């Protein structure tokens with residue numbers, strides 16, 4: 001695949017733009033509606049990620065619309081990592097012919113594997129999502145869940161805390177161990193699924 | 206195993222596969238080379254044993270009993286249910302209601318009978334033209350709809366008048382449908398009315414309950430006692446009260462046998478073959494339908510209403526099965542080793558004794574690799590990170606084996622591994638330094654403070670170096686450093702790294718001049734997963750600890766470490782683990 005010239009020249013300089021709060025955003029990420037996206041700090045958005053902040057709820061009163069501050073379409077917590085080529089798209093509902101977008105909330109220390117499509121309503125903290133998953137509109141992932149690669153979570157599915165999920169459509173196939181997310185994160189130690197992702201964030205350059 | 210390489214799986218010593226220690230470990234003195242000669246096959250844990258997978262666990266799934274000082278796994282703990290909850294609405298279900306609701310949610314949560322995805326209540330779509338002139342629809346109708354496959358309750362002709370109280374509406378429609386079909390059958394062919402499954406079950410339950418209470422009353426003098434369980438009371442009275450007049454009487458007379466149900470009012474039903482014309486319609490339907498229009502075994506078994514559904518269009522929505530939160534007890538001493546909070550929305554633990562906080566942790570990574578994979582392969586960042594190079598047979602590879610100590614005492618670690626891996630493919634394994642100490646763990650604050658305030662401390666420097674090494678894949682300064690036998694490779698405050706040399710064995714034996722017999726050829730045939738190189742390692746840790754006052758608290762009942770407070774005792778812990786190295790290339 002050939003990349004456009006100027007982008008590749010810039011990316012040799014540095015792949016990531018770092019914000020004041022330590023978020024790392026790849027220059028090769030596609031970000032729409034920047035003003036509607038909140039990153040909690042020390043989170044990473046990698047190359048090829050598509051963040052659709054432009055899909056937000058339109059204000060009810062268009063007359064006062066200009067005075068209102070930006071509405072949040074996507075909020076991501078701290079030390080979460082969105083790996084390459086993910087699409088993050090707030091869920092939408094059609095009612096009486098009107099499209100209404102719902103804000104999406106992603107918690108802290110969430111890992112989203114490469115090539116995953118996310119349209120969830122919320123993903124709680126310490127969730128590990130494998131590569132090439134589809135999280136269909138309005139699904140809710142509670143904390144400390146593990147979603148195996150290539151899983152398709154159907155619309156509106158609620159995954160209770162501490163579940164291991166796999167399949168198309170997704171089914172709960174097990175529970176994470178008592179030690180989920182524990183025992184890693186110290187310097188020089190391996191990263192742990194569901195654990196503190198700050199060392200992983202530091203390693204992404 | 207499906208885990209990505211490299212991985213470490215730990216075996217609980219409770220299995221007979223993993224309880225034996227290699228003989229070398231007890232006999233060995235300070236010897237740099239592992240005494241592999243002493244290792245006999247039957248004392249080595251074989252990761253390719255068909256039962257091995259049942260003994261191996263990732264470390265985060267293992268617990269530790271601090272009373273028994275032993276690892277605990279699902280085979281040596283017992284579980285007790287703390288609460289039941291619905292995974293969809295996340296409401297806790299009181300234990301009294303669980304049984305009567307059939308272990309399913311009674312609050313409008315349904316899953317698709319065709320594909321198991323959750324069903325959502327949706328308004329019936331309006332005719333397309335109505336979107337242009339949005340008016341209130343004349344008749345509101347709702348249906349249960351699957352967002353994953355095309356199933357909806359319209360397939361069953363089940364519609365709802367309101368979007369709430371689905372369970373009631375559904376039960377009513379079910380009842381009406383079963384009742385009408387029963388009536389139809391009796392109208393058609395004046396046969397005894399075949400009773401519906403639920404009705405029959407209901408009548409049988411009432412009948413046998415009546416029978417039980419009748420016979421119980423006759424025998425049990427304590428039936429009306431204020432105690433909750435008359436049977437229990439009876440038993441206690443029989444034990445402590447000697448032979449009561451009643452018991453004596455009872456022992457003489459034969460117990461009144463219970464009668465069985467014998468007519469349809471009592472729930473009794475006879476087998477009546479389907480009428481011929483009904484069978485004929487089923488057969489003709491089967492002829493015209495495709496395979497997808499018939500139900501699968503999973504679909505039929507998903508819920509009782511679907512047990513006899515032959516066709517996909519007969520599948521009834523499945524009420525969501527409940528899930529549980531469970532506490533775990535050590536099977537030996539009955540102590541709680543894990544107890545989660547009963548709040549459904551979060552996972553918090555009141556008690557949680559993790560193996561990883563009590564046993565040395567092992568972690569392996571390649572020593573020289575131009576572009577190392579992330580230390581944990583679960584953290585794939587790019588699609589092409591997935592490609593893991595296969596191991597070349599007969600080419601020696603060096604790995605860094607890091608042992609991390611989670612306890613607050615310095616431990617002396619001894620590693621043992623068979624010289625060649627057990628199983629059909631023999632790979633040679635050499636641990637260059639099998640015996641070494643590992644420093645104590647500090648608490649988190651110590652670590653944080655030392656790294657921020659005393660940048661020049663030796664231990665901190667070591668951990669920095671290790672961190673650098675793990676990030677960049679090579680030690681910062683001496684990249685061309687050669688591993689030496691008997692020398693520790695790297696050391697941080699609570700971890701020690703040594704080098705392991707592995708020569709993957711060839712998958713196929715070299716061609717021989719002498720023609721082989723059939724039996725020999727069959728012997729060589731590879732089994733599933735034989736190309737996966739897994740190295741069993743026996744880890745033994747020994748440390749001295751000072752007996753603290755806690756050990757003499759009310760909980761301490763074992764006289765194992767009988768010493769006075771402040772006295773030092775030696776403790777030891779040993780287990781097998783398996784390192785998944787990679788796949789061997791053909």
Ligand SMILES: [Zn+2]
Nearest residue numbers: 217219278281
């Ligand atoms: Zn066990």
Ligand SMILES: [Zn+2]
Nearest residue numbers: 291294310314
């Ligand atoms: Zn429910």
Ligand SMILES: [Zn+2]
Nearest residue numbers: 317320351354
């Ligand atoms: Zn479905």
Ligand SMILES: [Zn+2]
Nearest residue numbers: 270273535538
């Ligand atoms: Zn115990």
